[in-house]
Amino acid sequence: MRKNIVAGNWKMNNDLAQTNALIADLKNQEQTSNAEVMVAPTFTNLHQSFNALKDSKVEVIAQNMHFAENGAYTGEVSASMLKSVGVETVILGHSERRAYFNETDELLTKKVDAALANNIRVIFCFGEELADRKSNNHETVVKSQITNALFHLEASALQNIVLAYEPVWAIGTGETASPEQAQDMHKYIRQTLANKYDEKTANGISILYGGSVKPTNAKEIFSKPDVDGGLIGGAALKAEDFYAIVNAF
Numbered sequence: 001m002r003k004n005i006v007a008g009n010w011k012m013n014n015d016l017a018q019t020n021a022l023i024a025d026l027k028n029q030e031q032t033s034n035a036e037v038m039v040a041p042t043f044t045n046l047h048q049s050f051n052a053l054k055d056s057k058v059e060v061i062a063q064n065m066h067f068a069e070n071g072a073y074t075g076e077v078s079a080s081m082l083k084s085v086g087v088e089t090v091i092l093g094h095s096e097r098r099a100y101f102n103e104t105d106e107l108l109t110k111k112v113d114a115a116l117a118n119n120i121r122v123i124f125c126f127g128e129e130l131a132d133r134k135s136n137n138h139e140t141v142v143k144s145q146i147t148n149a150l151f152h153l154e155a156s157a158l159q160n161i162v163l164a165y166e167p168v169w170a171i172g173t174g175e176t177a178s179p180e181q182a183q184d185m186h187k188y189i190r191q192t193l194a195n196k197y198d199e200k201t202a203n204g205i206s207i208l209y210g211g212s213v214k215p216t217n218a219k220e221i222f223s224k225p226d227v228d229g230g231l232i233g234g235a236a237l238k239a240e241d242f243y244a245i246v247n248a249f
């Protein structure tokens, strides 16, 4: 059975003091759902966040990593460095990384391989832009993003992959994909996985939706059969809102 997951992507928000304050607020929240809960602080706050949350049910994950083990890559962070501060899951392929840091499918393939080689679980993000949806190319775009970065993997490796469908037009815009649009795409993704691998593999993969998920819309989105949770941006920066989403299952 695939898992329900709610992950908060804090992006480039919160210095150390603000991170500590948010974690203190998170620890005051009650979880009533069965979802796996994760938060992704910025690199500088990973170590502290891991220590502060290690006795809780909240997993601390990273927002990005480099594919190389170490070396002359100024400003970058490797898989083994993440592991050394307790991180076991990394977000890769976020549309902000693709758009502002020129991350291509080819680069992401290397990052995915490096993470898996280091036993780090990957939350792999992808999603179409508004123009793709308007021209009815959204499925083609998503299929190629997944195919290019993941379909070289064996079926067994997919156990360590979580997919996150984040339509670019819905990120930080307040505009959410409708629950039906999310379900249609998630179903399409699962079918694409079944065609490439098999039904069992496809049914075992958690597919998260991301893009303006809020306490007010989470329940309806999560009620869809192929939506296994959410990757949450803005609403993850307030503990009450985040747990309202966690508990929307």
Ligand code: 13P
Residues within 6 Å of the ligand: 009, 094, 166, 170, 171, 172, 173, 174, 210, 211, 212, 213, 231, 232, 233, 234, 235
């Ligand atoms: P918002 O929830 O702020 O739209 O961000 C979604 C996102 O990009 C999560 O990775």
